[in-house]
Structure formats: C-alpha cells, structure tokens
Amino acid sequence: MDATDALWLLTIPVAAVAVAAVSRRLGLSAPLMLVIAGLLVTAVPGVPDFELDPEFVLYVFVPPLLFSAAWQSSYYNMRENARPIALLSVGLVLFTTLAVGYAAHLLIPDLPLAAAFVLGAIVAPPDAVAAVSVAQRLGIPRRLVTILLGESLFNDATALTAFRVAVAAAIGGGFTLLDGVGRFLFAAIAGVAVGLLLGPPLHWLRNRIRDPLVENSIALLAPFAAYLIAEAVHASGVIAVVVSGLYLGQRFTDSAAVTRLIGHSFWKIMIFILESVVFLLIGLQLPAVVDGLSHYSWASLAWWAAAVFAITVAVRFVWVFPAAFVPRWLSARIRGDEKWTGWRGAVVLSWAGMRGVVSLAAAFAIPILTSSGEAFPGRDLVLFLTFTTVLATLLVQGLTFPTLIRLLGIGSGERERYTDAVAEAGAQHAAARAALERLEELTADDPDPLDETVVERLRQLAEYRQLKAWERLGGGTGPEGEEVPTATYRRLRREMLEAERRVFVQMRDERRIDDAVLDRVMNELDLEEVALSRD
Structure with a gap:
C-alpha cells in the first residue's frame, strides 16, 4: 500500500464524520445522509472502488457496535419484554427468510430455491440504529424502544445462522433440514454459554485492577474476544457478544466513577465513528454490486428489486400484528403483565424495519463457487437485491419514520x-x-x-x-415562572467556573503554572460542570 492508497483510506472516516456532523447540525438522519453521500461519491471520476470485506465488517465493526448497545441496554427491561423480543428476533427473522426466499424463487425464474433462501436470510434482520435514534428523540414509549433495541441485538444471530444454513444447502454437501435445526440450536446455546463464561471473569478482573485506563481497555477488547472465541467453536459470535455486554453493562456500577466517565465518553466517540463509517461504506458499494449484472435487463432488475423490497416490508406487517394482538387475546396473564401500546405501537414496530450493514456484509460473504466447483447460482443478483433492499428501507422507511410517529401521535x-x-x-x-x-x-x-x-x-x-x-x-421554574434556587445556583456556578478557567489559562500563558497543573485543574472544573449540566 502506497501513500495514495493510505490517503484514500483516511478519506473514508474523515468524510463519514464530516457528513454525520453536518447531518446532526441540520437535524437530518445521519445514516440516511451517509448512504446518499456514499452513492454520490461513486459517481465522481477518479474515486477508487471500495469493496466491502465481509470478514472485516463481521470481525471489526459488528462486535463493538453490538457490545455497546448491549452494555447500555437494561437487562430488566429486556427480561420484561423477552416474549415480544423473541418473537421478532427469532420468529420474524425465520418467517422473513422463508417468505422472502420463496417469493423471490417464484418471481425470478433462474434463481434456485436454496439461493433464494440465502437472499431471504440476508435481508431478514433489521438494523435498528436509525429507528431507535429517531424513536428516542421523538419520545415514543420506552417499551417500544426496548423491543426495537432487543430485536436488533439478537436478530443478527438468528439471521447469520440461517444464512449459513441456507448457504450450506445451496453449495451442496449432504445438507438436511435436521442438520440445519441442529446447527441453529447449537450456535445459539453455545453462544449464550460463551458470553456467560466470559462475562464473570472479565468483571472480576476489572474490579481487581482499579485502573480506569486498563479497565476500559478490557471493555474494548471484550467484544472481540467474545466474538472470536464463539466463532472458533462454531457458536454464534453475535449472541456471545450481546450476552457478555448485557452481563458487564448490568454491573458497571461496581466500577469507579472515573472509570465510568472515561468509558462513557470513549464508547460514544467510538460508536459515532464506527456507525458513520459503516453507513458511508454501504453507499460506496454500488460499483461492486452492479458488476456481473449485464445479462439482466434493467426493467427486470427494477421489478425484482421493488418486489423484494415490498415483500420484505409486507412480511413484517403480516408477522407483527398477529404477534401483538393474538397472545393478548389468548392470555389473561399477558394482558395483566405487559403494557399495551395498541395498534399504533404495532404500526411503529412494523415500519421500523430498516436494513443495514450486516445484510450487506452477509451478501458479500456468499461463496463464489459451490462444492462442485460451479459458480454460486445468482450470486450477483442476490448482491444487487440486497443492496437495493437496504437502500430502499433506509430511504423510504427511514425518511418517513419520524412523520409516521408524529401522525400516529405516539411520540412526545x-x-x-x-x-x-x-x-x-x-x-x-x-x-x-x-x-x-x-x-x-x-x-x-x-x-x-x-x-x-x-x-x-x-x-x-x-x-x-x-x-x-x-x-x-416544574421545568426549572417556580409557580410564577421565576427561577428556582437550584437553577440559580447552577447558572451562577457555571459563570464562576468559566471565570476560574480564564484565570488558570492566563496564568499558564504567562508561564506562572505548568501545563500539567492546568490539565489537572481543568479536569476538576470540567467534572463539576458536567455534573451541573446533567440538569
């Protein structure tokens, strides 16, 4: 790799952060703008092709993204909503795999059923990053956010396992349905076991070290360790990462205050960069996707892409509404124990089905050849239909999701x-x-x-x-709108802190104190201001 190649590689995260920053400043959806930016960049002459390496995505991007989401999730909220989360992350993924796969096989004459099921497994798992960020900003009920987040944590494991089973059937090698069920159960159970076995010793180690930098370094390495150990024993790395993240996140209160402050800031920056790069990479995949499609007419490709997208969206509605209503009709315990968000909540869950980078990474991981040495049937077409489905869900559902929430009146x-x-x-x-x-x-x-x-x-x-x-x-004001004492205290204390900072900086500039002294006192003042800003 020469300096020019290295410069192009640096351009990706720099451009991703820049687009995400502008999107946040303008109040736009950063994931959507990043995908659009990636698409536009591919049309610029001289820009090299950036082909997504599926192993790189699954080993480098997926573990920290899932671990961070699991770390910040509530184990108790997940447990209280385990039934709907399981219905979506397992039941809906398998239903989507079968429904989309069989429909694609009927629509596309030369796509074998096994390859069609590969497509179904690839587009089955939604990526809830965009949906959850919008939902939290607009204030939809916490139960819906928990369900969406729980689904996104576990559905990747179901989809990737189903994908491997479908690929094994497509390439041959004596695959049976019983083999597929056995692989699925083993991957799930072993993934949980790896996560539970890894969580306690890591927690014990973090508590014994009591060094904020080392503790957070262990937390950074934990998702990669969980994923790689699980994959080495043919278990689900995704489930192992999620389980270990939930375990360690539930016990973060045992860490020192400085450790929590550093970790919180570090993970926010890390996830912001990773998510920005991932969505930009999705848009940059267009040249790699259109290669090998010359023998298809664009009319046929457009029709198949629209049909697969529509079926993918419709299948979620077909599953979510019965899953939301039927159990409540049949069980008095469910009616008594679970909060009810009504048909509006079912619509929100049904429309929050944006696909993301895991689907695209899985598509690029399809083998080029079967076990007999022949080309994998329909590989280029599956890649194209995956890309168009991901893009359509991000644009159509992503752009309309905030409006839908406002129209339903379920926000605030x-x-x-x-x-x-x-x-x-x-x-x-x-x-x-x-x-x-x-x-x-x-x-x-x-x-x-x-x-x-x-x-x-x-x-x-x-x-x-x-x-x-x-x-x-009272919103920080008294009954007559006057400023309450604690609000006055915070306002005045912030002004005092700023005055103190100016003095310290001036004394550093005059070389009356060293930079090390300035760093120490600025950190103390910053911590106090952060505590005030929490209100």
Whole structure:
C-alpha cells in the first residue's frame, strides 16, 4: 500500500464524520445522509472502488457496535419484554427468510430455491440504529424502544445462522433440514454459554485492577474476544457478544466513577465513528454490486428489486400484528403483565424495519463457487437485491419514520418522562436522607470535634441534591415562572467556573503554572460542570 492508497483510506472516516456532523447540525438522519453521500461519491471520476470485506465488517465493526448497545441496554427491561423480543428476533427473522426466499424463487425464474433462501436470510434482520435514534428523540414509549433495541441485538444471530444454513444447502454437501435445526440450536446455546463464561471473569478482573485506563481497555477488547472465541467453536459470535455486554453493562456500577466517565465518553466517540463509517461504506458499494449484472435487463432488475423490497416490508406487517394482538387475546396473564401500546405501537414496530450493514456484509460473504466447483447460482443478483433492499428501507422507511410517529401521535412521551422525574425525585430524596443520616453518624462517632463549617457544607450539598430533583418537575421554574434556587445556583456556578478557567489559562500563558497543573485543574472544573449540566 502506497501513500495514495493510505490517503484514500483516511478519506473514508474523515468524510463519514464530516457528513454525520453536518447531518446532526441540520437535524437530518445521519445514516440516511451517509448512504446518499456514499452513492454520490461513486459517481465522481477518479474515486477508487471500495469493496466491502465481509470478514472485516463481521470481525471489526459488528462486535463493538453490538457490545455497546448491549452494555447500555437494561437487562430488566429486556427480561420484561423477552416474549415480544423473541418473537421478532427469532420468529420474524425465520418467517422473513422463508417468505422472502420463496417469493423471490417464484418471481425470478433462474434463481434456485436454496439461493433464494440465502437472499431471504440476508435481508431478514433489521438494523435498528436509525429507528431507535429517531424513536428516542421523538419520545415514543420506552417499551417500544426496548423491543426495537432487543430485536436488533439478537436478530443478527438468528439471521447469520440461517444464512449459513441456507448457504450450506445451496453449495451442496449432504445438507438436511435436521442438520440445519441442529446447527441453529447449537450456535445459539453455545453462544449464550460463551458470553456467560466470559462475562464473570472479565468483571472480576476489572474490579481487581482499579485502573480506569486498563479497565476500559478490557471493555474494548471484550467484544472481540467474545466474538472470536464463539466463532472458533462454531457458536454464534453475535449472541456471545450481546450476552457478555448485557452481563458487564448490568454491573458497571461496581466500577469507579472515573472509570465510568472515561468509558462513557470513549464508547460514544467510538460508536459515532464506527456507525458513520459503516453507513458511508454501504453507499460506496454500488460499483461492486452492479458488476456481473449485464445479462439482466434493467426493467427486470427494477421489478425484482421493488418486489423484494415490498415483500420484505409486507412480511413484517403480516408477522407483527398477529404477534401483538393474538397472545393478548389468548392470555389473561399477558394482558395483566405487559403494557399495551395498541395498534399504533404495532404500526411503529412494523415500519421500523430498516436494513443495514450486516445484510450487506452477509451478501458479500456468499461463496463464489459451490462444492462442485460451479459458480454460486445468482450470486450477483442476490448482491444487487440486497443492496437495493437496504437502500430502499433506509430511504423510504427511514425518511418517513419520524412523520409516521408524529401522525400516529405516539411520540412526545410526556407522561413517561413525568413518571421518571417523580421516581427520580423520590429516589434522590431517599438517597439524600441516607447521606444526611450517615453524616450524623460520622460526626457523632468521631472522637475529635469536626469543623462545623465542613459539616454544614456537606449538609447543604445533600439538601441541594434532594431539592433539585423535585424542582426539575416544574421545568426549572417556580409557580410564577421565576427561577428556582437550584437553577440559580447552577447558572451562577457555571459563570464562576468559566471565570476560574480564564484565570488558570492566563496564568499558564504567562508561564506562572505548568501545563500539567492546568490539565489537572481543568479536569476538576470540567467534572463539576458536567455534573451541573446533567440538569
């Protein structure tokens, strides 16, 4: 690789971050804009082809993206919604594989059934990155967000396992349906086992080290270790990553405060860059996709692409509505235990089916030759139909998803946010009371009299934290719209912090303090401002 090639490689993440930054600034969907930007770049003369390496995507991009999502997910919310998540991440994926595959076989004369099922498995798993970001921003009920996130965490495992089974059937080699079921069950169960076996020792190690940089480095390496170990024993690497991420994320409170602050910032930056690069790469795949399609007419290709996209979307509706309504009709326990979002929630779940990079990576991973040495039947066509389905779902469903949520009136989430605020205020009140009681115990037990000004300052801080959660319920203003005391405190304290920073910077510029001193005090001031900005 020469310097020119290296420069082109650097251009990809730089361009991805730039497009994502502009999209965020304009309030546009970054994934959609990145895909469009990639498509436009392919038309520029002199731009080299960037062919997606499926192994690179599955080994480098997928593990940290899934691990981060699992780490930030709520195990308890997932457990409470395990039934609908399983119906979507397992049942819907398999149903989509069969329905799309059989329909494609009927529509396309020279596409064998086994190759058609490969296509069905490839387009089966939605990528909920775009859908969840929009849903959270518009405030749809938390249960729907949890279901979408849970589906996106586990459906890749189902789809990739089904993909491998379908490929084995297409290339030959004595494949049977019983073999496929056995492979699927083994991959799922063994993947869970790898994740559970890896999670506890990693958690134990992180707690013993107590070094923020090393602890977060272990967290960074964990998803790659889980994925590669699972794949080495022919288990599902995706499930292993998700399970280990859920386990470690549920126990992140055991880490030190500095570790959590560093880790939170690091993962936000890492995922922002990875997601931006991934969606840009999707758009850059057009030249590789259209190669080998010269013997098909563009009219036929357009018809097949539209049909596969429409079937993929329709299949999700066909599955989601019965899955949402029938169990509630049949079971009183489900009606009593699970929150109900009605037909509007079913529509949102049905339309949130945007496909992403996992589908494209799987398509590029299709073998070129079968076990008999012949060309894999319809490989170029499957690649093309995968690309058009991914692109159509991102553009059609992605662009209309926010409008749909607003039209259905299912967004805003004001009641849920108010309930959270009330619960937080109650918890803050109880925590502050416990802190004050502990302070009284310490002052009573200390043999030496404590400085009363120190005790009073600690007491005021606990009372401040107790009050600010209640005042947040009023939006930071009093009954007449006046600024409440805690809001005044935050506003004035921020101004004071900025004045302190200016003094420290000026003294550094005058060489009265060293840069190391400036870094230390700036970090302390920044941490305090972050705590204030949380409100």
